[in-house]
Each structure stands twice: as C-alpha cells, then as structure tokens.
Amino acid sequence: MTAAAPEVLRLDRVGKRYPMGDTVVDALVDASFTLHEGEAVAILGPSGSGKSTLMHLLGFLDSPSSGEILFEGRPVAVITERQRAQIRAEKIGFVFQAFNLLPRLTVRANVALPLSYHGSPPADADARIARALALVDMTHRAHHRPGELSGGQRQRVAIARALVNEPRILLADEPTGNLDTKTAAAILDLFKELNRLGRTIVVVTHSPEIAGHFRRQLHVLDGRVKEGGAR
Amino acid sequence: MKRLFSGVINGLIEIWGHKLRSLLTICCVMLGVASMVLTTGFMEGFFKGWEVSLQEQGGLEKITGTPSSPSERQAPLAAVSRGFTPRDARALAELVPGLEIISPEIDAVRARLTRAGKSYDGRRGGRVQGVTNAAFEINRYELESGRFFSDLDFNDHASVIVIGGSVKKALFKPGENPLGEFVEMNGQPFRVVGVLKTYERLWGDFNTLYWKNDIAFVPLATMAAKVQRSDRLTGLNFKAPDVTRLRETLDAASNVLAQTHRGIIDFDVRTNEEQLASFASTKASFVIGGSAIAGVSLLVSGIGIMNLMLASINERVREIGIRKAVGATPFNIFSQFVAEAVTLSLIGGLAGVGVAVGLIQALSAMLPPGNGPLLAPSAFVVGFAFSVTAGVLAGVYPAIQAAKLDPIEALRYE
Numbered sequence: 001m002t003a004a005a006p007e008v009l010r011l012d013r014v015g016k017r018y019p020m021g022d023t024v025v026d027a028l029v030d031a032s033f034t035l036h037e038g039e040a041v042a043i044l045g046p047s048g049s050g051k052s053t054l055m056h057l058l059g060f061l062d063s064p065s066s067g068e069i070l071f072e073g074r075p076v077a078v079i080t081e082r083q084r085a086q087i088r089a090e091k092i093g094f095v096f097q098a099f100n101l102l103p104r105l106t107v108r109a110n111v112a113l114p115l116s117y118h119g120s121p122p123a124d125a126d127a128r129i130a131r132a133l134a135l136v137d138m139t140h141r142a143h144h145r146p147g148e149l150s151g152g153q154r155q156r157v158a159i160a161r162a163l164v165n166e167p168r169i170l171l172a173d174e175p176t177g178n179l180d181t182k183t184a185a186a187i188l189d190l191f192k193e194l195n196r197l198g199r200t201i202v203v204v205t206h207s208p209e210i211a212g213h214f215r216r217q218l219h220v221l222d223g224r225v226k227e228g229g230a231r
Numbered sequence: 232m233k234r235l236f237s238g239v240i241n242g243l244i245e246i247w248g249h250k251l252r253s254l255l256t257i258c259c260v261m262l263g264v265a266s267m268v269l270t271t272g273f274m275e276g277f278f279k280g281w282e283v284s285l286q287e288q289g290g291l292e293k294i295t296g297t298p299s300s301p302s303e304r305q306a307p308l309a310a311v312s313r314g315f316t317p318r319d320a321r322a323l324a325e326l327v328p329g330l331e332i333i334s335p336e337i338d339a340v341r342a343r344l345t346r347a348g349k350s351y352d353g354r355r356g357g358r359v360q361g362v363t364n365a366a367f368e369i370n371r372y373e374l375e376s377g378r379f380f381s382d383l384d385f386n387d388h389a390s391v392i393v394i395g396g397s398v399k400k401a402l403f404k405p406g407e408n409p410l411g412e413f414v415e416m417n418g419q420p421f422r423v424v425g426v427l428k429t430y431e432r433l434w435g436d437f438n439t440l441y442w443k444n445d446i447a448f449v450p451l452a453t454m455a456a457k458v459q460r461s462d463r464l465t466g467l468n469f470k471a472p473d474v475t476r477l478r479e480t481l482d483a484a485s486n487v488l489a490q491t492h493r494g495i496i497d498f499d500v501r502t503n504e505e506q507l508a509s510f511a512s513t514k515a516s517f518v519i520g521g522s523a524i525a526g527v528s529l530l531v532s533g534i535g536i537m538n539l540m541l542a543s544i545n546e547r548v549r550e551i552g553i554r555k556a557v558g559a560t561p562f563n564i565f566s567q568f569v570a571e572a573v574t575l576s577l578i579g580g581l582a583g584v585g586v587a588v589g590l591i592q593a594l595s596a597m598l599p600p601g602n603g604p605l606l607a608p609s610a611f612v613v614g615f616a617f618s619v620t621a622g623v624l625a626g627v628y629p630a631i632q633a634a635k636l637d638p639i640e641a642l643r644y645e
Contacts, residue, residue: 061555061638061642062639081560082562085555085558085560085561085563086558086560089558089559092558094556096556096642100552100553101553102550102553114557114558116237117557117558117559117563165558
C-alpha cells in the first residue's frame, strides 16, 4: 500500500455503545484506522462482533458514541444530517447483503436513485447510468424489475447503483451472503476489477475465505478492531 | 419544478402499486369534492333564481307606498286625509330631491276581461291596474309588441289597454295578433295597444314569475274616470335615484306624504330591503351549512389519505432506509410522501369535479331550465383547492414520521 495515496476515511478511537435493557453494550471500542484512496479492505469478524456497526459508522448512517470520524479530513460529527446525506449521495456507494433494490422501480430507475438525491443532478446522468449498467453487464435488463432477476443479477444492479455516483468509496456489507458460490465468485471478481480501476472498496464479511481476496484485512472481535495480515 | 414532477411520477407508481387501496382513498376524496361542487352548484342556482326574482320585483331602489289604517289615536281624524291621490305623486316629484320615477297606481276592483266568449277574471291574483308609464319602468316590464301609453291616452282618458302574457293566452288564440283588437273590461271596450313579454322562471312546474304575466294595464286617468270613478290611489311606488340614497329618499317621501295627508299616517312606505335582508341571511346560513359539509368532506378525505399514507409508510420502512442510505435527506423523504398524498388527492379531486359536472349536467337536463344547479367556476377552484389542501394536510404527519425514521432501523426492518 502506498502511504502517499490521499486519505479518504479516518477513525480516531471511535466507540459505539447501545443501551440494551438495563445495561449498555459496547458494540465498538476505540477503533482507529485510516482508509486511503485505492485500497481494497475486508472487515472480517463473526456475527455480533460489531462489524455491521462499523460499516454503518463508515457510511454515516450512525454516529459514534465517542471518538471522531473524518471524511476527507473533515470531522463528520460537525456536519449536518443534510450534508451527511449529500456525502452519501455523492461520494459513498452502499452494497447490501439483501441487495435492497426498490421492487417497484425498474433496474434503470433503481440505479438512477442516488443521482436524484444530488444537490444538482449531473448533466451527464444518462451517460453515467448507462456506464454503471454496462460495467456490471446489466444493460440488457435495464427495463426489468428486480423481481424478474436472479440473485446475482440483483446484486450486480445494486453494485451499479452504488457506482453510479462515482463514489470515493464503495461500502459492501456481506455482498455475497445471499448468493451461491459461483455467483459470489463473480461478484468478488467484479469488486477486484473495480479496485483495479482505482475504486476504494470496503467489504464486510464473516468469511475468512472472502476476506482473503482483499489486500488489507481488519479483524473485528468483541468490538475491537485489529489490523490483520495484508497480502 | 422537475423535482415536483418526479415526485408526482413517484406517487403515481406507488398508487399503481396499491391499486385497490389507492382506489378506495381516491373514492373518498372524489365523493368529498363531488358533494362539495354539487352543493355549491345547487346553492348558486338557488340564489341566482332568487336574485332574478328580486330584480323582477323592481330591484333594491324601489319604494312601495300603500294605504294603511291610521293608528288608533288618529282614527277619529282619519277623514281629514284624502288618502293617496295623484296629487301625492306630484308633491313627491316636486319636493323630494332626485325623485324622478314615480308610479301612482289604481287597482280595478273586481275587473273582468272578456272577449268573444272568452274571459279572464284574474282569479289567481291577476289584476287590472291604472298606471302611468313609470309603472312599466319601476316594475321592469318590457313589451313583446305594440307600445306603452302616450300623452294623448292620458289626456283623452283613452280606452286603451296593455295586456300581460297570461291575459293574452286567456283571451286570444295562439298566433292571433291582439294589437288593435278590442277586449271588454266589465263590459266597456278597450283597444289593445301593447302586449307584454311573458316572464318565466320555473321552480319545478311552478312559474315563480307568474304575477308578472297575470296583469293588464290601462292609463291611470282612464281607470280613475271610467272604471273606478275615483282618483284614490291604491299604490304609489317610486324609485330612489340610487341605492345609497334609499334611506334618505324614504324619509323625505314619508315627510312629504305626512304633509299632503294632513298629518294622518294612513300610508305605509317600505323598501325591498326586508326581502334583501332575508336573502342575505338565508344565503349566509346556506354558506355556513355548505362550509360545514365541505369541512366534513375535507376531514373524511383527509382521514382516508392519512390512513393510507400511514399504512404505506409502515410497509415501506425498508424503502425509506434504502433511500436514506443512497443519499436521501429527511426533506427528500418528507417531500416524497407529501407529493404522494397530494397526487392521490389530486386524482380524487379531478375525478370528483368530473363526477359533479356529469351529475349537474344530468340534473340540468332533467330539471326544467331556470333553477337547476349551476356550474360555477368557483366550484372548480374550490374543489381543486380542497383536494390539494386535504392532500397536504393529511400527508404532512405521515411524511414527518417517514422522514424521522432512523436509516439503520429502517434497513434492519424485515
């Protein structure tokens, strides 16, 4: 990893506590690490280890109880809900285990969704949607609805949606969890290809095998984040 | 603008996604708007009819003077007064400023018009009056054919008559021209010189303007000299120069009449204001009633829309989470749901206006012309505004709920 690459996200002793009944649960304790542009990182941990919490914090869907998160060097805590939504719309791409496509919209409309939340919709929106669909090889299904697609196809549409805003960082939460082995491998290849093209990628997974596909690994266990082996 | 449009499109997709549920809600709004537009239409028709009647009676500026019994205190002196005479008319013209149209009238007692075996006895309130041409102006009579009276008719006490539509119908065959023909009043021949227009404003089968047709006129002087053999007036109507001077003219006229009647108040002068007042108060109560109906409809449609929106949000928690994850601000979510509610109510509103238009046209075709419901442009504006308001009001609360959803909770929601 080249240390000269610009920093995208930095966590500085980030903690997250949830009240649960009478007690509080520490989902994350003193997590500190930095993500640089062009990295491919796997966040590895068993279920309940706090990796989903970490993922939500990275995408500002949640706020930390302690510590500080900086996006492009700016502390996230001081910016408004609206600005955070705008960063999500313009600079972050999300891929979920359950795909999370909107069933009533066509593939194309699903992919177009993030662009509609841009402050000013880009002039080349149509070209971007076409490019994103072509990248995941889904152009021919653009006018179908998600219900008419297979799991792998749906995930490819979800990835196209995450890419359409040309994000600084792509966050994927168990992206292959609902897919069979072969389709999962194809999706992983797609991620690797995207990373080769320069995209910053963070994949959350419970599978060491999948994590093995990525150069840098962060292990999460009982809310603590440790740097794992880098290949 | 573009966002609003895409909001509406989004709303349409959602509505299409829940066809039955949306249809029921749209029906709510549709019925509300339709009932409102219909109510407004009936009210407009009703008041239009009333207003026309009021106009036909001479409008607001008309002041009616009629003989009345003097008070008990003055009764022993009643004979001092000569009652209403043509001199009163001259005195009014001279002494009341601005008063130009003065109509002294003498009603014939038990006048019976006959012609060639046919008769018209005005049993149904019809009457023969001796008048000057001012009567035609004050009471808004227009000629169908012929003429009103000339100076010569008055000077000569000419036996000429102007007849109303019902009289013509009773004494002449259809298509027969009454002008120049003679009719007999209590045996005396009168030459027809004018025929009045037939006035019609139907209320069901009933012509509310029948009294304008059941009438015949002869010159005042003729009536006094040849029929009644007395110049005592049965009525003295006059017209204020304009509505703002109504009260002033009424007071001045009362004073002049008190003078000419030698202080005996054996007359009564009144304006159409009382009618107008009841017109206004009835209209006000109708408007209040109409507003209550509108309010209830608004409430019902609003509840329908809100119910649908809340159900829809519960079902779409996940969608809201997804939208937030890909960058929707709370305001984006809020406006999406408000736009959906407004789209829904707009469709209902347009359908409601359509239904109302259809019903009004059907009713107008069935009911006799003149008093059916009217399609006021205001009804469309009101119906439209109504549905948008219901949509916005009912959409805001669910939309706030949607906007407040925590994206993580929403994403976790299965």
